[in-house]
Amino acid sequence: MNTVNARRPFVYLCIAGVLALGSAVITGLTPPPAPPSTATQEAPPPAPAAGCEQQKVDSLRPEGPLPPPGQMPPGSTMDTILKRDRLIAGVDQGKYRLGFRNPTNGELEGSDIDVVKMIAQAIFGDPNKVQYVVLNIADRAQAAADGRVDVVVNSFTVTCERQKLVEFSTAYVAAAQKILVPTASGVTDVKQLAGQRVCTSRGSTTEVVLRKPEYNLDVVTYPNLPDCVLDLQRGRVAAVSSDDIILAGLAAQDPQTRVVGGALDEARYAVGMNKSQPDLVRFVNAVLEKGRDDGSLLASNQKWMGQQLQVVPRPAEAAYRD
Template sequence: MNKRLVLGTLLLTAVLAGCATGDGGLPDVRVGAGAPLPVGAQDPAPSASAAPGAAQNCDPRASLRPPASLPAANGMPSGGTLAAIQARGKLIAGVDQNSYRFGFRDPLTGELSGFDIDIAKQVAKAIFGDENKIQYKTVTSATRIDAVRNGEVDLVVETMTMNCERWQQVSFSSEYFTAGQRVLVHRGSGITGMDGLAGKKVCAAAGSTSIRNIAAHAARPVPVAVAGWTDCLVMLQQGQVEAVSTDDSILAGLAAQDPNTEVVGDAFTVEPYGIAIRKENADLVRFVNGVLENVRTDGTWTRLYRTWLTALSTDTPTPPPAKYQD
């Protein structure tokens, strides 16, 4: 979908929200299944989206242990990944721009904002002493692993679930957030979860664990794949799909953009988020884990949660504990 169209959709949603009726709803503007599909949409998604067999002997939450103490900012050890990043003068981070509250482009400022963006800033701050020494490269669920493996980015912070299959391709930091897959539908639809979507079209991003979980669900819904999560929201609004299904953290952001929608059902998966890094760059993995240790213990994680994610829970949770394989 054209970026300007996405931004226009978000702005229109915000304007309509200001004109909402007393019950908090918006006018029903669904235009029907005859509307054009978002660019790159696959309806239905290829059958290959079903999850492959997972690698054996893998704990996807277990990362590399950080050093006892981090080097001072601008004092990265010579000869490794960190020294190369310092010499370049900026950290290159792959992020999303379509996940409200995690990684999105603020329509008022044009800047990338959200929980994941601020986590990436913490890494840049630890390397340079300046969180703004960072270059963002927007990636999608389908392109982010290649971006890491090809060296286009130093790391990816993009609501990315760690699993054994992905560990074969990239390394991950320790877990920094825990989500679970649920369902987003129109209010009043009568749908209460995935079991009510047998034979119905359900949208998720191509390359995500979500699209695979939809394809593998016992209810046999019809998975529809798109490039980004706002494309799923537009397809739901236009009546082209019956539901969107992905992590509850992402769905909460979509629901906030359209009060005519709601998140339903219990979580039917557990999705531990990690920062993806090239397998060859173990020094960067360990350094990032040291940064995350500080984020957990110095109050930064709690501050960021309260800034971006209070809609997910009335109580601020504790950050997920780190787990190491060595």
Template sequence: MKVRIAVALVVLALTSACGSPEAPQAVTVTPVNAMPGGAEEIGTAPAAGNADCDREASLRPGPQPAPGAMPPGSTMANILARGRLIVGVDQSTNLFGSRNPATGQLEGFDVDLARELARSIFGDPNRVDLRVVTAAQRETALQEGQVDMVVRTYSITCDRKKKVAFSTPYYIAKQRILATKNSGIRTAADLSGKRVCAVKGTTSLAALFALDPRPTLYGVGQWTDCLVMVQQGQVDAISTDDVVLSGLLAQDRRNLELVGASIGDEPYGVGVKLENQDLVRFVNGALDQMREDGTWERLYQANLQQIAPSPGPPTARYQD
């Protein structure tokens, strides 16, 4: 008991001598929302793609070989011998190519189309190796032989056709605008003085850069990066193909809305290495079969019906 009293007296004496301890000063830290890695303002005109070709025309298919019976010496025979079709796809574009967080599996219209092309070669849709490529990596992946083809919302342009061979279009998208609600943005003209996001290496940036007056443009690596930036207030809108925007809208309907008329058409094609013309003809033959036997419609209903009623597959146009 005496010890406790002594300790209490010492503590009281020290407190009296030193004074009451000062209360800690409040520190205010302003949170900073960092931009996604690789995001940058676009100050120079991206490649726009010219109109000196019939961009939707492709090589006419010949007699379509049966699965497992590819012509000897053909690109398809080499793929058959390897045992897998290697396809470049996306993992961040909802509805076309995204990774299911619950299963870890890639899914979407483009992914299902890639599986159907594997079915055309092997008779088995699972004989496909899906490799994730960014928009900026598509041409390099084909030219360096990293993939056999790219099925990744790949818009056909005349400039791209000088470097990559394309199938006939399997989907025609429309470039539109995804804006925050109550932003005042209703048309492309309303983008003047606004900040707009698009993925680097896409035709969307070129179309936006051509607007007069031009908005402030930011380029990123993935469309989900644009979604993060608009949610953090770092940009006012996103502009690209309507189907891509619909996939982003599905993730934040509370704050975003799809607005404006089409800025332009975007035909999607399967990209193939320029030298592999036999593979282009084969893919076109497979797409013809998908249009005729209802496979295209089945893929649409499985992946895209929430966007709008099916427009039906695009009509193929061929050149010899």
């Protein structure tokens, strides 16, 4: 078969064509890699605190006069703190005039901080021997219960629920829950806010009050109250609710807002401590007793809240159960 014939080159090309087409089809059919799933799950909101029997309003009676600073009874909790050379206090740094970080010098200041300093003064004779630990509102009770801090002085309202975890001192100030609204909104009462978004700190007593069905509010919560003010300033919430003392500090930072309405709830702030340290509770109560007697508690309130509140809160009366 030595003649000229186009069949073989033709067959070669045909085979190559089929192979080429086949590979092109296979490449085209291969599915591109699927992008990884980006679904996320959001944590459910924390359940509101369960009901509780009647709260105790009283605390443990001081054991006589305060020992001189630097000479705590051997073996006592105060002696341990003295030997450590610093008091560990759980505070807030975002509540203007109560417990806040002064941005110009980085120091913590406020009426709550003054209470901490009084305790430190009584133990060491030096109000500055304090290690401050800033706590989220929802962590306050647990921090005292697990011994992370010696004392919690953080606008800590006495409640029956928290009394299961911590021992409270006598109350050092009384407050009333109110609402902070933009001045231009014209809102004067919580009833006008039905169906609207109202913000407070997560795990606070005010959250429980706001969630009462009678108010019909859309409650928004953040770990700390100032975050609520950011939302208020951006118009994302209609109002912020907390105790009047705290709201006064917020209103002082934004002249376009004001504190309005009647008291939704009463609150009494006390120092929270570990239940297994009754000697420290009695000691702190003695410090507070001294503060009431010599007027230093009132002077502190006057210093920090005199400008904001028409009636400067008076130190709450002490009540003891023993």
